[in-house]
Amino acid sequence: MSIMPKKPDLKINIGALKLQNPVMTASGTFGYAREFDHLVDLNRIGGIIVKGLSLMAARGNPPPRIVETACGMINAIGLENVGIEAFITEKLSFLQELVPPIIVNIYGKFEDEYTRLAARVDEVEAISAIEVNISCPNVKAGGMAFGVDPQAAFGVIKAVRAQTSKPLIVKLSPNVTDITEIATAVEEAGADCISLINTITAMAIDIDTRRPKIANIIGGLSGPAIKPVALRMVWQVARISKIPIIGIGGIMTAEDALEFLIAGASAVQVGTANFVNPHATIDIIDGIEAFLVEKGIASVKEIVGTLET
Numbered sequence: 001m002s003i004m005p006k007k008p009d010l011k012i013n014i015g016a017l018k019l020q021n022p023v024m025t026a027s028g029t030f031g032y033a034r035e036f037d038h039l040v041d042l043n044r045i046g047g048i049i050v051k052g053l054s055l056m057a058a059r060g061n062p063p064p065r066i067v068e069t070a071c072g073m074i075n076a077i078g079l080e081n082v083g084i085e086a087f088i089t090e091k092l093s094f095l096q097e098l099v100p101p102i103i104v105n106i107y108g109k110f111e112d113e114y115t116r117l118a119a120r121v122d123e124v125e126a127i128s129a130i131e132v133n134i135s136c137p138n139v140k141a142g143g144m145a146f147g148v149d150p151q152a153a154f155g156v157i158k159a160v161r162a163q164t165s166k167p168l169i170v171k172l173s174p175n176v177t178d179i180t181e182i183a184t185a186v187e188e189a190g191a192d193c194i195s196l197i198n199t200i201t202a203m204a205i206d207i208d209t210r211r212p213k214i215a216n217i218i219g220g221l222s223g224p225a226i227k228p229v230a231l232r233m234v235w236q237v238a239r240i241s242k243i244p245i246i247g248i249g250g251i252m253t254a255e256d257a258l259e260f261l262i263a264g265a266s267a268v269q270v271g272t273a274n275f276v277n278p279h280a281t282i283d284i285i286d287g288i289e290a291f292l293v294e295k296g297i298a299s300v301k302e303i304v305g306t307l308e309t
């Protein structure tokens with residue numbers, strides 16, 4: 001029998017990516033991290049995933065682009081960002097001094113944009129891993145998202161894989177009929193890890209003006225409202241996948257995070273919760289540790305994928 005150390009071990013490895021604990025920030029909800037520096041001890045976070053980056057700076061969609069809904073929010077920010085080069089020259093010097101690994105989230109409208117981004121990121125030592133957002137419209141396929149078609153998802157990830165030896169996390173869209181089909185496609189294309197879920201397409205209407213509450217009409221739903229859907233998808237993917245999984249969707253508390261770990265996720269990302277409680281990531285880390293102490297569990301690894309059915 002192993003002797004229980006005083007503090008449980010929170011460390012998790014996702015392939016070559018080593019995390020001091022399994023709690024990361026979700027892309028687009030934590031800026032470039034510096035925005036949260038005065039609110040959170042950034043060095044305690046497991047991994048920092050920055051805002052989705054494109055080849056060129058992007059202004060995003062016109063306002064209004066955020067609306068609160070029951071137990072969540074809809075956003076249509078439209079992936080506003082400074083662009084990869086400005087990120088590397090202006091944002092990275094602050095980030096690379098931090099303890100957590102820096103993970104860059106990339107997106108494009110063409111396969112070629114993804115591969116050029118991956119090749120550029122591959123040259124930058126301070127970036128520990130790449131997360132590929134495949135929820136974006138594929139212009140060549142009439143605007144259908146890469147991530148809703150197994151062949152398109154396979155194609156873009158195979159091409160990205162050829163450009164980088166960094167750990168490759170592929171972030172799945174939940175707006176599909178069978179999430180396991182897409183997970184299998186990206187795993188076969190060479191992904192090292194799957195993160196899920198991105199936002200669920202949604203809308204809201206102002207009944208007085210009869211206008212959509214966001215200018216883009218359709219946006220993405222996030223927050224506690226999507227947690228049960230996300231948990232179901234994580235569990236479905238965990239059952240068929242041989243690579244590690246990162247659970248995302250409505251995680252507000254340590255209990256929420258623990259549900260995802262038990263369902264089969266090796267780590268989690270915290271998104272919308274950062275807007276409600278900027279300290280959410282740290283509260284969740286402390287809560288997971290307290291749970292392990294209470295249950296007498298020596299390492300967080302011991303609870304991953306332990307759902308009893």
Ligand SMILES: Cc1cc2nc3c(=O)[nH]c(=O)nc-3n(C[C@H](O)[C@H](O)[C@H](O)COP(=O)(O)O)c2cc1C
Nearest residue numbers: 026027028052075133197198222223249250271272
């Ligand atoms: C305001 C906002 C901006 C987002 N921007 C991105 C992004 O740039 N890239 C990306 O892959 N996901 C983006 N997401 C999706 C989140 O990373 C996350 O997958 C989703 O919100 C579900 O998690 P949550 O319920 O904890 O927020 C964004 C979400 C929100 C709310």
